[in-house]
Amino acid sequence: MATTSPKNPGSKATGAPRFGRRLLILGAIGAAMAAATGERLANWQVLEAGDLAATAGVQQRNEQIIASRRGAILSRDGTAMALSMQVDRLIGSPNVITEYDTADVARYLAKVLDVPYEQIMAKIGDPSVAYVVVAEDLDPDQSAQIRQSMRRGEIGGFRLEPVARRVYPGNFLGAHLIGFVDGAGKGHYGVESFYDQELTGRPGLVISDQDPRGRTIPVGNYDPLPPVNGATLILTMDRTIQRIAEQELEGALARFGSSSGSILVVDPRSGDILGMANRPTFNPTRLDTYSEIGENFINPAVSLIYDPGSTFKIMTMAAGLDAGVIGPGSRHNLPGVYEYWGLEFKNWDERTYPNQDMVSVLANSSNTGAIFVADQLGADAYYDYIRAFGFGETSGIDLAGEVRGILKARGSLSWYPSDLAANSFGQSISTTPIQMAMAFSAVANGGLLLRPRTVGRIATAAGNVVNPAITEIRRVLRPTTSRTLIDMMYQAEHSIPGNRALRLRYSTVGKTGTAEISAAGGGLLPEQTIASYIGFGPRENPQVLISVKIDKPRTGTWGSRVASPIFRQMVDRVFEYLRVPAVA
Amino acid sequence: MAAPARRYRFLERGTLSWPDLDPLLLILAIVLPLIGGVVVASALMPVMADDAAAFGAAILRNSLITTAGIAVALGVAQIDYRRYGHRSWLLYAIAVVLLVAVLVPGLASSAGPHRWLDISFLSFQPSEIAKPALIITLGYWAGRVGDRLRHQRTFLIGFLLVLIPLLLVAIEPDLGTSIVILATSSAIAFVAGARLRHFLYVAAVLALGVGLSIMRNPYQFIRIQAFFSPGDDLLGSGYQAQQSLLALGSGGITGKGLGMGTMKFLYLPAPHTDSVFAVIGEELGLLGTAALTLLFVLLLARGLWIAYHAPDTYGRCLAAGISFQLATQAFINMLVVTGRLPVTGLPLPFISSGGTSLIVSLAMLGILMNVSRAASLGARR
Numbered sequence: 030m031a032t033t034s035p036k037n038p039g040s041k042a043t044g045a046p047r048f049g050r051r052l053l054i055l056g057a058i059g060a061a062m063a064a065a066t067g068e069r070l071a072n073w074q075v076l077e078a079g080d081l082a083a084t085a086g087v088q089q090r091n092e093q094i095i096a097s098r099r100g101a102i103l104s105r106d107g108t109a110m111a112l113s114m115q116v117d118r119l120i121g122s123p124n125v126i127t128e129y130d131t132a133d134v135a136r137y138l139a140k141v142l143d144v145p146y147e148q149i150m151a152k153i154g155d156p157s158v159a160y161v162v163v164a165e166d167l168d169p170d171q172s173a174q175i176r177q178s179m180r181r182g183e184i185g186g187f188r189l190e191p192v193a194r195r196v197y198p199g200n201f202l203g204a205h206l207i208g209f210v211d212g213a214g215k216g217h218y219g220v221e222s223f224y225d226q227e228l229t230g231r232p233g234l235v236i237s238d239q240d241p242r243g244r245t246i247p248v249g250n251y252d253p254l255p256p257v258n259g260a261t262l263i264l265t266m267d268r269t270i271q272r273i274a275e276q277e278l279e280g281a282l283a284r285f286g287s288s289s290g291s292i293l294v295v296d297p298r299s300g301d302i303l304g305m306a307n308r309p310t311f312n313p314t315r316l317d318t319y320s321e322i323g324e325n326f327i328n329p330a331v332s333l334i335y336d337p338g339s340t341f342k343i344m345t346m347a348a349g350l351d352a353g354v355i356g357p358g359s360r361h362n363l364p365g366v367y368e369y370w371g372l373e374f375k376n377w378d379e380r381t382y383p384n385q386d387m388v389s390v391l392a393n394s395s396n397t398g399a400i401f402v403a404d405q406l407g408a409d410a411y412y413d414y415i416r417a418f419g420f421g422e423t424s425g426i427d428l429a430g431e432v433r434g435i436l437k438a439r440g441s442l443s444w445y446p447s448d449l450a451a452n453s454f455g456q457s458i459s460t461t462p463i464q465m466a467m468a469f470s471a472v473a474n475g476g477l478l479l480r481p482r483t484v485g486r487i488a489t490a491a492g493n494v495v496n497p498a499i500t501e502i503r504r505v506l507r508p509t510t511s512r513t514l515i516d517m518m519y520q521a522e523h524s525i526p527g528n529r530a531l532r533l534r535y536s537t538v539g540k541t542g543t544a545e546i547s548a549a550g551g552g553l554l555p556e557q558t559i560a561s562y563i564g565f566g567p568r569e570n571p572q573v574l575i576s577v578k579i580d581k582p583r584t585g586t587w588g589s590r591v592a593s594p595i596f597r598q599m600v601d602r603v604f605e606y607l608r609v610p611a612v613a
Numbered sequence: 614m615a616a617p618a619r620r621y622r623f624l625e626r627g628t629l630s631w632p633d634l635d636p637l638l639l640i641l642a643i644v645l646p647l648i649g650g651v652v653v654a655s656a657l658m659p660v661m662a663d664d665a666a667a668f669g670a671a672i673l674r675n676s677l678i679t680t681a682g683i684a685v686a687l688g689v690a691q692i693d694y695r696r697y698g699h700r701s702w703l704l705y706a707i708a709v710v711l712l713v714a715v716l717v718p719g720l721a722s723s724a725g726p727h728r729w730l731d732i733s734f735l736s737f738q739p740s741e742i743a744k745p746a747l748i749i750t751l752g753y754w755a756g757r758v759g760d761r762l763r764h765q766r767t768f769l770i771g772f773l774l775v776l777i778p779l780l781l782v783a784i785e786p787d788l789g790t791s792i793v794i795l796a797t798s799s800a801i802a803f804v805a806g807a808r809l810r811h812f813l814y815v816a817a818v819l820a821l822g823v824g825l826s827i828m829r830n831p832y833q834f835i836r837i838q839a840f841f842s843p844g845d846d847l848l849g850s851g852y853q854a855q856q857s858l859l860a861l862g863s864g865g866i867t868g869k870g871l872g873m874g875t876m877k878f879l880y881l882p883a884p885h886t887d888s889v890f891a892v893i894g895e896e897l898g899l900l901g902t903a904a905l906t907l908l909f910v911l912l913l914a915r916g917l918w919i920a921y922h923a924p925d926t927y928g929r930c931l932a933a934g935i936s937f938q939l940a941t942q943a944f945i946n947m948l949v950v951t952g953r954l955p956v957t958g959l960p961l962p963f964i965s966s967g968g969t970s971l972i973v974s975l976a977m978l979g980i981l982m983n984v985s986r987a988a989s990l991g992a993r994r
Contacts, residue, residue, distance in 0.1 A: 048929065051804050052917045055937055059913040062944035066906050069951030073861040074899040081862020088859065089875055240659070240878035247662060249875040 089238040089249060096193065097230035098490075100259030102207055102220060104268040105303075105485065110207055111221065111313075112196045113259075117172040117189040119163040123153045124186075131156070134184050138163065141174050163187070166194065197313045203271045205328035206264070206305045206483055208429065209313035218326055220262060220483055222429035227487060230259035258490035265301035265485040270294050273602045274306035281595045282308055285560075286583030291330045291462050292595070293576040294603060297470035297565055299499045300479035302426070303573070303603075305330050331424075331431040334459035335578070338544030339588065340563045341455025342391065342399045343518070344468055348414035349387075349402035351476075351510040357387050357517050367397040370446040374400055377543070391521035394541065396454040403453035411449060412438035415458075417505045418468040418478065425480040425502070426463055435459040455544060466576045468505075469563045472514055473571035476506030519568050530562055530593035534611045535604050539564020539596060541588035546581070557581050562592035566600065572609055575599045634690060635985035637915050641908060642686045642978045645963035646679045646971060648905070649889070653966040655872045656885035656892045662878075671966075678968045682975035689979025694987070698753035698927055701746070705774075708746035711739035712781035728785050737969040740790045743778045744797070745977050748934040750774065751798060755805035756927030762802070768811045771802060783822070786830050789945065789957030795819065797938040804933040805926060853882045857950045861894035861902070868898030885966040887958055890950040905964070906947065913940035916981055922988035932984045935977045939963075 073081060102111035119142075123131070135153060139146040142164050152161050167175070167189070178184050195210040208219025216225035233256030238249025245251065274292040282290055294304035309325040312318070327333060349355040363382040367374050376382075376395050390398030403411050415421070421436030436458055437444045451457035463481055471478045480500035487495040506514075518538035522528055530539055542561040546554040560582050565574035577592040577599065585591050604611075654672055661668035697704075715728065728738050751774060761767045775798040783791040799812065860876035863869065874895035877884035884892050893901045916936020923929040939962045946961040948954040960967050962974045 048804050048806060049921060051806075052920055052933060055800055055804065055933060056914065056917050059910065059937065059940050059944070062941070062948065063906055063910045065953055066944055066947040066951060067903065069948070069953055070861070070894070070899055070902050070906070073858055073951060074865055074894060074902065077858075078862045078865040081859050082865065085859035085863045085876065085880075088880070238875050238878075240880065242879060244662070244878075246875045246878045248658070248873050249878075 089240075089246065091237055091239040091243070091245075093235045093237070095233035095235060095256045096214070097232050097256035098258040099193065099195065099210065099214065100228040100230065100261045100490070102228075102262045102264060104203075104264050104266050104271070106268055107263075108198075108268045110197065110199050110203060110264065110266075110268075111210075112198065113193055114196060115191045116165075116194050117167045118165045118192050119167060119175060120188050120190050121153045121158075121161050121163045122186045122188075123156050123158045123161065129185055134186075137178070137184065138175075141171055142167070165192075195313075199268070200312045200314050201310055202268070202275065203264075203266055203305065204310045204313050205307045205326075205330065206266060206271075206302070206428065207313065209311075209316060217322075218430065219328065219428050220264070223427050224260075224262055224484065224487075228259040228262065230490060231257040233257075260490060261488040262484045263486035263488065265296075265299075265303060265483055266305065267303050269606055270304040270603055271306065273599065273606070274304040277595055277598050277602075278306045278308055281577075281579055281591070285579055285585060285591050287579050287581055289329065289581075290579040291576070292578070292599065293330055293462055293466045293574075294599070295466050295470055295481065295574045295576070297473035297479075297571050297574045300467065300470065300481045301485060302481055302483045305483075328428060328430060330462045331426055331428050332461070334432060334434050334461055335559050335580075336458060336544045336547060337455040337460050337465050338542035338559065338561065339394045339396075339455055340465060340469075340540045340542035340561055341458065341460075342394065342453070343472060343514070343540050343563075344415060344418050344420075345399045345402050345411075345453045346387065346391065346517070347418075347472055347506055347510060347514050348411055349406055350513055351414065351506045352406055352410055354405040354410075355387055355402055357513060359387055360384050361390075361398060361401050363390065363393070363395040363398045363401075365397075367400060367450075369400055369404070369450040372447040372450065374450050388517050388520045388524070391517060391540065392524045399453040400450040403449050408439040408446070408449050411453075412436075414505070415452070417503060418471060419464055419502065420458065420460055420468070424461070424463045424467050425500070427483050431463070432461060434461055434464055455542060462576055462578055465563055466574060469565065469576070470574050471505045472511055473565040473574055475508040475511045476504055478502045478505050515568060515571075525589075528593065529589065530564060530596050532597050532600055535566050535600055535609065536568040536612050537564050537566030537596075537600055538568055541593060543586065543588040556586070558586045560586065560588040560591035562588055562596040564596055564600075566604070567609060567612075573600075573603060573607060575603065633986070633989075634687075635915070635919075635982050635989075637911065638978060638982045638985060641912055642683060642975060642982070645908060646682055646975065649961075649964035649966070649971070650675055650679050651871065652889055652893055652896070652964060653885045655874065655896060656877045656889055656966075658872065659878045659884075674968075675966060678971055682972045685972055686975040686979035686982070689976050690982035690986070692983060694928060694931055694980055694983050695925075698749070698756070701750040701753045704746040705750040705778075708739065708743040709777060709781065712743055712778055715739045715785065716781070728787055738967075740782045740785065740787055740794075741969040741973045743782065744790070744794060744938060745935075745973055745980075747775065747778055747794060748797060748801065748931065748938065748977070749980075751801050752805075752927050752930030752934055755801060755930050756925055759926065760806065762805055762807050765811065768802075768807055771807075772811075772815060780822075784829075787958070788830075789959035792957070793938060793942045793945065793959065796941050797934050800937040801930045801934040804920065805930055853888075853956055854952055856880045856882070857888055857891040858952055860888075860891040861951065864895040864898040864901075866899045868894075868896050868901055871896050886960050887946070887956075887965065888950060889965050890947050890961055893964075894950070902947075906944075909940045909943040912936055915985075916940075919981060919985045919988045923984055924987050924990075928984045928987055932981055932988070935981045939974060939977065 099113040101109055101113065104110050131153060135149040136146055138149045149163065152163050172189055176189060179187060193214060197207065206219050208217055208221030210216050210221055216222045216228060221228065234254045236250065236252040238246040240246055274294055278290055278292045282288065289308055292304065292306045295302055307329050311325045363376065363385050365376050365379040365381040374396055376397055382389060382393060382395065415436065421433060423431045423433050437448055448457050467478060467481055480502055482497065515538055518540065522531060522538055531537065539562055544559040546557050546559060548554050559578060559580050561578040563576040565571040575596055577595045579591050582591045653675055657668055657671055660671060728740065751771065754771065754774065755762060758767050762771065779791055779794050782794060856876060860874065860881055863876060874892055876895050877892050881888040881891055890902065893905060913936050916932050920929045920932035923932050942959055942962050945954060945957065946959045949957055960970050963971065
């Protein structure tokens with residue numbers, strides 16, 4: 030501004046300054062402040078903007094995992110065997126209850142929750158506690174009542190926390206097959222473990238901006254990835270058949286003074302497990318009552334091994350027939366005692382049966398007859414067949430914890446030539462019940478080894494239904510061999526006087542087994558056996574296979590006395606339930 | 614000197630006769646409060662999330678205050694500033710009384726600093742009244758004393774005139790407003806021709822006073838301390854400063870868009886008042902903050918131009934004082950938000966939500982418009 034302005038006279042007399050210059054100085058001060066502001070703005074909003082925005086983003090970003098709902102497990106007939114439901118639990122913060130009368134609150138809760146007042150007071154009485162679980166598993170009515178009271182401000186310092194609970198309406202029913210879920214939502218044993226991923230689904234994730242109090246900022250980032258709920262599994266297990274199997278097993282164990290055993294019901298045409306009963310067992314709904322996850326949680330049908338005994342003679346006979354080294358009419362003396370590679374083998378009654386056919390080997394369950402068949406085949410061919418039947422490998426069943434059993438074949442270090450003889454009648458070989466059932470299924474279905482399965486259908490949360498195909502592992506026998514062997518088994522079973530396995534209504538075939546139990550330190554346990562029977566029917570078109578195994582029966586040791594009558598009972602009830610045509 | 618006064622009595626002709634208002638100031642008087650209204654509405658979004666009715670009430674209240682404020686500016690612009698100069702003593706006295714009243718326990722609102730006065734339905738900050746009262750009084754007085762201001766005794770009278778409200782505001786305590794009052798008064802005295810030597814005396818006295826003030830009010834010291842070491846106390850005073858910078862940085866050059874800022878959700882302290890500039894920075898970016906800075910530069914430049922052309926010392930002091938005060942307060946607020954100055958708690962004139970501040974600022978703009986009218990007439994003459 031011009032200092033020569035006529036309006037800015039100054040005063041030479043008083044020495045008054047020219048205000049124009051002073052106004053300019055004020056302007057310069059303002060400009061300096063504006064420039065300082067501009068410099069800072071350029072710094073923060075351009076140069077440092079990236080770092081600052083990132084810091085702000087981290088400060089506000091919140092990731093919340095949303096649990097997916099675990100899928101249900103249904104029986105073949107559509108009944109829920111395992112369900113996930115959300116229940117509330119009541120959390121208290123006694124340190125903030127202070128503005129209420131704690132005793133009043135406790136009396137109110139005691140009434141709603143139906144628990145003693147003292148019990149509530151013990152939990153919320155101490156005002157220094159910030160977090161205490163007041164009650165678990167509230168029923169919906171209790172939740173609603175408490176929620177309403179909280180809304181009305183009648184009680185304070187509490188909140189309801191949703192918790193996922195796995196419920197097994199059948200309790201013990203099919204426990205080993207189903208398994209259980211732990212507190213963290215992870216499946217253990219059975220289907221719950223094997224299909225854990227499918228059942229769990231995929232948890233969701235919500236990424237959002239939050240204010241310092243944890244509330245979502247409406248104009249902030251909001252990126253929700255919704256959870257995918259778990260799939261529903263439809264078991265091959267039929268609830269009625271499972272119930273029959275468990276009832277019969279319970280009854281048998283009581284009758285024969287045994288504490289453990291298994292009954293399997295399998296469809297030999299598909300490998301579907303219709304029933305799988307085991308004792309001892311557990312109740313997956315009441316896991317809290319078990320001090321440890323003990324032996325009763327192990328599924329003996331797939332995870333425990335035993336020497337099958339005479340039922341295995343069917344495998345030996347099938348191999349001999351299929352290879353053509355013997356026929357149904359092949360004849361042989363069945364010596365009472367027979368020495369093979371330095372070891373003595375005996376028939377169960379130590380009797381010699383001269384000039385018998387192969388049906389007689391089965392009917393009399395002759396050990397020496399089985400040795401004859403295996404010897405005719407030779408070790409290489411014999412073990413090829415045994416492996417083809419699935420021994421020495423897992424059956425591939427869709428249950429957790431399956432074991433392979435122990436097959437010492439020629440070529441393995443611990444194998445002796447005499448083992449061929451022992452194996453031919455089911456000793457010195459360890460199998461699982463499921464392996465035996467599938468090997469028998471191969472005989473029943475015309476010679477195919479199938480993969481057993483417990484889940485027949487998977488329905489995803491999105492509504493897609495997967496029907497897993499029946500899996501053929503391999504052909505073991507020619508169909509004619511299967512046919513011939515079934516006929517031989519039929520003749521053999523009917524030639525046994527007073528056979529407790531047979532029923533006139535249904536034409537079934539099968540084989541008893543009385544296995545000796547290997548002691549832990551070698552040798553055999555005296556007077557202790559595993560009594561078993563594996564059979565199927567109807568003879569012309571086998572639809573159902575039932576395997577019965579009773580461990581260490583105290584009254585009666587023989588399969589024919591212990592397991593056969595259970596098989597007969599099972600056939601009666603299961604065949605009738607499935608409307609299998611009776612013999613005319 | 615008396616003749617032009619009649620031309621500004623706008624009811625005199627029986628019709629609403631607008632003087633030719635300063636176009637730049639007219640634009641600023643409308644644009645700045647409107648920017649403020651929009652940004653404050655955005656900054657109040659967290660209130661909407663909690664309580665939609667309270668949000669609606671706040672928006673309605675702000676709209677009414679903005680409208681009233683613009684009307685006041687235009688109304689005041691009609692009144693010749695020379696008509697009320699001789700009554701400025703009354704205004705000064707009222708301001709001092711109110712500043713004393715705010716310190717009386719029963720009348721002040723709530724605890725903490727005594728800045729607000731509650732009189733039935735009115736709630737306002739006496740310090741906001743004191744600011745224009747002092748400008749007018751000081752300006753009129755300077756015009757009256759003329760060259761005698763260069764005498765030490767006269768200067769001392771002027772200093773005491775300033776010191777009374779300054780101390781009353783300082784002990785509320787409101788250090789930020791005290792600084793603005795001091796800066797404005799100094800500017801007026803400076804323009805009126807006071808001796809530089811006298812300013813040095815004043816500076817020495819005040820340095821002593823500020824030292825005492827800080828000793829009396831530890832929180833001022835904490836803020837200053839936090840300013841010099843922002844990393845130490847991220848959850849306290851330093852946290853506030855840090856959050857403002859995060860908001861500015863998040864906005865970048867172009868901003869997130871009006872309403873889209875997230876920092877106002879409890880991260881920024883007082884987003885609709887003291888930190889409103891940070892909200893502008895986040896939502897409108899550097900373009901918004903730079904534009905607003907520029908508007909205040911224009912306001913100051915126009916005010917100083919008016920001062921230069923003002924017909925008398927009184928008008929010159931008014932124009933320089935008003936424009937310097939509004940601009941200085943704005944720049945201090947901006948420099949606080951941008952981290953150059955410690956947190957002072959000063960609102961951004963015209964923009965921050967706050968009834969007293971907005972209406973008083975607009976009234977001062979009205980006075981400036983009136984001086985501008987006189988200045989342009991003088992310039993034409």
